Amino acid sequence: MRGYWPYLLLVVSLGLDAAPRTVDWLDLLPEEDYQAMLDMPEIGHDNIEEAPADFSTDLRQRDRNLPEVMYSTNVVAELDNQELRIAGYPVPLQSNERGLYTSFFLVPYAGACIHVPPPPPNQIILVDYPKGIAIEDIYEPFWISGNLLIDQTSNELADASYRFTADKVWIYDGE
Template sequence: MRRTLLACSLALLTTLAHAGQAEPPETDWLQLMPPSDRKALEEMPDIVHNTPEAAGTFTKKGGLKQNDKKLPPVMYSTKTVAELAGKQIRLGGYPVPLANDAKGRVTEFFLVPYPGACIHVPPPPPNQIVLVRYPKGLKIGDIYNPLWVTGTLKVETVSNDMADAAYAMDDAKVRAVQDSDL
């Protein structure tokens, strides 16, 4: 009986502590990669940016898709971290708009770890791209302004003409990063 009361008290205190938090703590992008991918990324040779896309001249389809087949395998990795599936996270990143509603609000976008990922070469690996489905819609004036996205992370492979992603979030909370957040 005493153990049951103690367990219930601890559960209540934990619930109250989390109820006071408006958002979960920030998840680092590298936490979305399994340790083997993080190690491979750290050991990867420098990437050469002397492709037509690097100068802003796009000669082939692709967007965020990884087209340079000479890159190390980690740059194509869809390996995920199973423990993150179904976990409530807060991730800071930059939007790559995919779909808009009739009012011009973005309802679906890829969240990426650095600004301009849709034009930089090479793009992030799929396990560093999260598809965010946001039916409420969001006005995005500048893709170089970072966002906080809070929600339940799903391990879901998504592939379209723009990119391959290894994670997704539905009905997340999305807000602009404020100076007070930094």
């Protein structure tokens, strides 16, 4: 038994120091949605006026000219309850008494709250971050790490297919 202690300590320490697995937005799409996105014609944002400080635009508006995949709530079941890390852009929702955001959507591209069309629900993550973070620029991406859950959420702004209980939120540093 004495000879196993160094190995046991190594295994325990590796488990404690393991960083969450990094995922990409495409990892959140089931295969059929991924293929439908690839087959979809390019969507332009021509003639869309931007209002950088306006976070109130409804991400739930439907455009009947868009394919159904743009409204998909299909998810990747294997990601449920996984410790993960993903980078994206914030859409602020709720702040605490100090003005730090404790709830926000994370989306794959900047300005999703003001562009048409918005990402599909399976490309929107509702983030709960009780510590709160200042969001001064919705065009500045963040890393989020914590526990990803499959949770169909709907509010007046958007529908989301995933929910993230964040342990850590920080400005995107490329790594």
